[in-house]
Amino acid sequence: MAERTTNQSLVIGIDFGTTFSGIAWAIMDDQKSVQVISSWPGSGNRSSVKTPTVMAFLEDRFLWGWQALALSPEPIRGVKLLLDESQSYRYSPSLNANKLLGAMKKSPVDIASEYLKALAHTNEMLERRLGSAYNDMDRKFVLTVPAVWSDKAKDNTLKAAINAGIPEHRLALLSEPEAAALYTLRAIQPNTIKKNDTFIVCDAGGGTVDLNSYRVHDLSPLSLEEVVEGTGGFTGTDCEDDFDYVGWRLPLPGTEDNGEIELEGGYLQLSKSQIQGVFDPVVQDVLSLVHTQVRRIRVAGLPLQAILLVGGFGSCEYLYRRLRRAYPRITVIQPQDAWQAIACGAVLRGIEGNQVRNRLARSHYGVKYCVTYNAELHNRNEAHWCRFREKLLVSNIMRWFISKGTPISENEPVRKRFCRKLVCDVEASLIFREGLYFSSSEMTPYKLSNDVNHLCDLRVDLRAVPKELFKRRTNSTGLSYYSIDFDLAIIPTSGYMYFQVEFNGTTYGKVQAEYY
Template sequence: MEREKLMVAIDFGTTYSGIAFCHSNQKELNDIEVVTSWSNNGVAPKVPTEIRYVPGRDPRWGAEASVACERRQTANSAVIYNRFKLLLDVRGGSGLYRDGSSSSSYINETDDKIRLPAGKSPINIATDYLRLLYDELMGKILRRRLPETLDITPIHFIFTVPAIWGHQAQQATKMAAKLAGFCSRKPDTFSLVSEPEAAAMYVLKAMHAANFSRVSTQAMPKLRTGDTFVVCDAGGGTVDLISYEVEEVQPSFKLKEAAVGTGAKCGSSYIDQAFLELLRRKIGPDFDDEQIWNKKDIGRGSNLMKTFDLIKRSFGQTTNDVWFIELPVEVANDEENGIYDNELEFTVEELQELFDPVVEKIIRLVEDQIHCIHNAGQPVSAIFLVGGFGESHYLYQSLVRWVNGNCASIPVINPRESWSAIMRGAIVREIHPAVRSRRLRQHYGFGCNFQYDPEKHDFNNTYVSPFGGHHVKDTIKWGGHLGDDCTEKTDIVFPVCCAIDSNNARVHCKLYASKAIEAPEYRTDPGVFCIGTIWADVSNTNLAELPCAYNEHGDLVYRFDVEVKMRIASADVSFSIWRGVRRIGNANFTHET
């Protein structure tokens, strides 16, 4: 019988981070405890994903990073670093998720403005923040809750990551978490779960408990076998969408992905950035002068941004036509820009201008998911809106208006406490996994250098193989394709031919990917990118059994044919190397940076 574990979900978010936990034998949403009390961050459901470095002292993190009285007493302490999580995704949501439309251009530009401390990489600062979170969790939260048993209780840590993130970003998250101390105890384990999949698990549990705050139709739909639903997880930095078809309802839900998951960097933090851009236009050049407008006066945690956050949260549920925000710096009256007595007049039209580019982009993502499902000949039974930004009244109302105008029969449903949907759903998913298969979000392949075919290839792009014949340079053999169904027990198989020598008996080959609709033939195509390199030690192989030849440098090389098998989970990937029916072993994988 498997030993009981403590299941701990970490929602490491762009703007806020949270923790939830329960024991592995607990089954209901009410059994999952969400941390709401923090030693140095007060009482709050989540803590800001912010860190401030104080010379000679431990870094300040979360809400305490912006404590004004301490900041005034500490030299060079006004710099608060936030939104750094977005920089873990080195590809920036490229390919399938890129949106270069001018209406949301500021969304794509603001990542360049995320600040990092001198000499620290995104993984470094993420590690520093997560180490403080880990120390709080283990030394205070869990120590207080389990004083007698914590040291002998194995913990399974579940980190959630955006579905739009590639394997490099997933690996960066895992690396930062483990460097921060997660899994540093011998019995502890670790896994990654995609945020929208966790959200879907929360939705299923919430439906069972009828735990919803808003439903756009009079009757709450019941999901039946064959129904398809869309989950829109709107957070602070990223928005992920995923759709599932219900394969079974009894004795428990079983799902399969109905369309390729999509998403974009268009969360609520981009509305904050747009607000600062609006201030820049209204204030003029002085706004960029840090001697006048100090970063601490306009950063998250400042009175200015706290006031704007209250306005942002209430937008869509109040009848206000105008709001007033006190400015932190003395500014001359400017009737044209709505500045009077050092207050900024802020109209509903201006607020809409900040929200609409982000909201419209989210609606387009929902629309694309629905079209993909309809093109497969299936109707959509429901749309679930979750996540911190998912609680926005304006976003919810805008989505309902679009649905009513385009596909009126689909209910839009907002679960209660959707800000904690990811944390709770991640635990549910680990205890009771329901997703049987997923859709590949890109093509996967290895360089193979096809044999020359005069009807298809340019002879000038060939070389003579030491094992005979002309082969084409830079071609790719794709083993998994965008949109393919894939279970966690399904192997994506790649036949790979390597040339090894007696001095370096290692297989190494580069894994490529593409999000293009049609997989390109050549790895030099601009739509192809390298994910990383697979390495495997094959020194136990009897080289005398292999075909051999001399290469162009006069070195004796051996032809080594193997199969690389890849398995993809919710937010993780693993590899193994096979020769015939014999497994040579697991493969080490080095991600491109």
């Protein structure tokens, strides 16, 4: 255990899951002792490395985790998926939660925030471990999000965490499969995965399955690069008959024994046919997602060494066997602590910093820009008159600056030069919005079309830039305007995209993004 002094930093990893959530922590500079919280309010004397992502309001009292499960007749579940509109409709507890939230006039961000507040401020448990030094420690939080999530869902998660009282400057979002990879590579035998090896991380949780593939660029210090585009989605669809082992115990920590349903010692004993009915559709779903990743890796001409199986469903013996059978020449690794891998990996990321050199962009990202109207190329009704430049412009042309599938790195922000014409001497004109768009189509669309989606508006504020640095112009009507060239820098981190404005190479603060 690290020496406890008042100026130490504490890294807290938060795995906010669809069904269960967990917290791991470590003192900075002491990554060998990453610990997980395993005693939770309401869990009695049973220990569990995660607590249910379940909450309830009972007579104005907010209950969460095991307490909500035990005391509320209708607890709210599946809130995480409500943060991503494209996922929520596929999971019935989330649909039910949506109705309950509607009746309470609370948004998914509000309720996720209440839960995160309870989770992130697990003071009692950490204080018990660290004593009074805990209160003097600097805290750094790493919160995980599914890699499959939309940028908007990631933004919702960020908002929920900030509303929960986690200061933004102390918070980093990290993708769940990345967290799992960092932890698992450390937990497995040395030499199982070597420099230049390629492996797939399959994080199968209660709500989402995320698959990402990495090549080991270096082992010490660890440096990974994403090699093919990740796949994933919601857990569960069609069924297939193929089952070859009998007997399975579902861990349900904190529950009372019940002989009628073979629930004993925190485990529910299920029969072969029960398991087959429940798991085959989900296993089949996960297998086909793995096949997609394997195919992509083969197409890229890379040798695949291992599949790392993590997450609650990733701990499933049946899934492990099915994967072993499907890929006899590939090592399938199910680390011992697969269920806590994500929270622990988040702590490692907080201690060691970014270890993924490149990730692959999941969409094309770009902006709309104006070109001079050309009667041979454009419709007249698409054109508008520009009072500064005194000519007809067409403004719905796309300029893409990140292409889907290309490597992006948080160490190398993507810069895009913008030119804005703004009225002089009107301070308010120096605050304006730039729309950022994305597209998931294979080819980058030339114009704004149905394949292009509005991602967010970036609120740019150039008031801090000394005015004498702007180019001043006057047109033929005597209208004075600034012609301002500035760079928008996009910093694509693992779990979130940050933006900042640069003028003549100087940074003028973060840009606020308002998502659609």
